[in-house]
Amino acid sequence: MAIEIQHLTKQFGTKTAVDNLSLTLNDGQILGLIGQNGAGKTTTFRMLLDFIKPDNGKILFDGQSITPAIRQKIGFLPEERGLYQKWTVEQQMQYFGELHGMKKATVKSELKRWLERLEVVGKPTDKVQTLSKGNAQKVQLIATLIFEPQLLILDEPFTGLDPVNTSLMMREIKLLRDAGARIIFSAHNMASVEELSDHLLMLKQGKTVLAGETNAIRESFGRTRVYLESDVSDADLLQIDGVEAISQANLGRVLKLRDEAAGHAVFERVTTVNNYVPAFMQTPPSLDEIFRTEVAATEVEL
C-alpha cells in the first residue's frame, strides 16, 4: 500500500493549514513529520485518516482513494491517548480488533502474545483504570498494533513515555517496518526522528520546508560539523581558518565549520606527530540543528 499525497491543501478560514503538500511513501518506509505546533501536522494526519476533506489535492492508497477496507488496515495513535477506563483490557481489544476486521479468537490469542511480549503487568480481565500509567501506555500500543496495520499513523508517539516504553515503541515500529508496513509519525524529539525515519518532512505554517530522505537532507547541509577528541586547546582550534564555534559534547567537542573544506585544516592541525586523536568525525549538522536553523530562518523572514 504505497501512499501518495498529491498537492494537498487545506484552509481554515483565511489560514492555510496545509499548503500544496506532496509526498510518496513506499512499503517498509518510515516518514518523520516535524514542525512546530500549528505547522499543519495534525491537519495532515486528519486528512490522511479522512476525518476532514482537503480543499485541494488528493491522497491515494495504492492508487485509489480511501475505502472502508483500507481504513481497517490503518492503525492510528492519537496525540492524546484514550482507552475505555471502565472496560477490561480484553473488551477494548475485542472492540478495536473487530472494527479492524479481526476474529474474536484471533484477538484473544494475539492479545495474550502481545501482553507477554511487552511484559505488561496485568491480566486481560483487568480494567484499564486499575493499570499503572506505563502499562496503560503499553495496552494503548497493543490496541494500535494488534491487527497488524499496513499503514501506521502515530501522532507524537513518544510524548509522555518513560524510557522503557520509548524503546519498546521504537522496537515495535522497526519490526512493523521490516514486515513491510508504512509508518508516518510526528515528533518533537529529533533524536527519535533521527533514529527511526528514513524519510523526513518538515512543515512550517503549512508549507513544506524540507522533504526527502533523512540522510540526503542532512548531507545537503554539508559536513560542517566535526566531533573531536583531542588535547589541542579551544584557542588553538579557533585560530584555524573556517572554524566558527566550539561546544562541549560528550567526551569531546563539536566544531562548527564555515564549509566542508575547513575539515581538512582541522584534521592536519590535530593529527601532528605528538598528538594522538581517539576521535575525529566530520558529519552534517544534526536534525535538531537543522530544525532550529529552519525555524529561525522563517522567524527572520517574519
Place this chain on the structure above:
Amino acid sequence: MKRPWLIVAKQTYRIRIKSLSYWMLVLSPLLLAAFSIGIGIFFSSASSSQDKATLAIVQQPQLTQTLKQSKALDVKLTDVTTVATAKKQLKQADIDGYLVKNNTDYQLVTSATGSSTINQATLTTVLTQFKMAATAQSLNISADKLQALTAPVNLKVQQMNHENKTTKGGNSQANSTLSISIGVLFFIILLFYVQIIAQEIANEKSSRIMEILLAATSAASQFYGKIAGVFALALTQMLLYVVVGGAAINIFSDNRILKSAKAIFSNISWQFAAVTIVMLLLAIVMYLTLAAIIASLVNDQSQVQQAVQPVSYLTMIGYVLSFIVTSAPHNMIINIASYIPFISQTLIPSRLALNFVSYPQAFIAIILQVIVVILILMFGLKIYQRNVLEYSDESIYKQLRQLMHRKS
C-alpha cells in the same frame, strides 16, 4: 466485511447490557411495582386470616336467623337473652358487639378496644330489608310484589367513539389511566436513554477514543451505530416490561391492582397498540439523535448533564401535556401540539385512548414524525461529523448557533 455501524451498535449494547448500573435502573421500576403489589397481597391476606367479629343479638332469634341466611354481614352471630349478659360478654371480650332493639330503633354497642370491626353500612341495609319484609308481611304483601316494588331502575351507559362502535361505559376511566401511564413510562424511558447515549458519546470524545474509532470506521458508522445500539437497549427494556407485566397479570390474577391492569389492557385494540408503539419508537429515535448531536459538542463528561438538560425539558412538555389531555381534551394548544414531533408521541396515544382523535389524524402525526426522523438523522450526522473531533472552548449553544449560521 461486517458493517462497521453494526459492530458499533452491538458493542454499545453488549457493554451496557452487562453492566450492573443498567440493570439497577431497568429493574427498579419493576421492583417498586412488585413491592407495592406485594404489600397489597400481604395486607389482604392478613386481614382475611383475622377472626371474624362476633355480634350478639339480644332477644331477636328471628333476626338472627335472617342475618345468618343473608350472609351479607361477615360476622359470627350469637343469641343472648338479656342486655346484661351481652354487656358482660362484651366486657370479657367474648363478643365484639351486640345489637338491641328499643321499640322501633336498633342500637349497636361495640367494644372501644376491639380489633374486629362490624360493617355498619351493611348492617343498616340488612336491618332495613328485615324491617321491610316484616312490614310487608303485616300488610299482606307477597314476596314477589315486594321485590317488584323495591327493584332498582336499570340504567345502561354507552359511549360512541370515532369508529361508530359503542364502548362500554366506564372505559374512559381505564383509558385515561392508560394514557397517563403511557406518558409516565415514556418520560422515564426517554430520560434514561437520552442520558445513556449522551454519556457514551461524550465519554468517547473526552477520552479521545473517538479519534481511534473514527480512524477505523467513519463518523456515520459511529453516529448511526451508537443510536442503533442505545435504541436496542430501550427496546429491550420495553419488551422486558411487557413480558414481566404479562406474566404478573397471569400469575397473580387475583390481585386487585393487576386485575384493574388486565381490565385496561383487555380494552386495547390492535390499531391503538400499533399507533402507540410506532409513535413511541419513532420518538425514541428522534430524542436519541438529538442527544447524540448535543453530546458531540461537549468537551468533557462533566458538561453532559447540563448539555442534555434542554432535551429533558422537551420530553417534559409531552409529559405535562398528556396530563392536561384528560381535563381539557379539546384545547387548541393540545390540538396543535398533537402533531408536533417530539411532543406528539404522548399526546396522540392519550387522545386516541379517550377517542378525542381518530386514526387518520394519528397517521398524519406519524408521517410528520417520520419526516423529522429522516431530517434529524441526516443533518445530525453533519453536525456530529464536524464537531466530534473539535474541542471548542465556546459554550454548546454558542457552537450550535455558529453551526446554524455556517449552514445558512
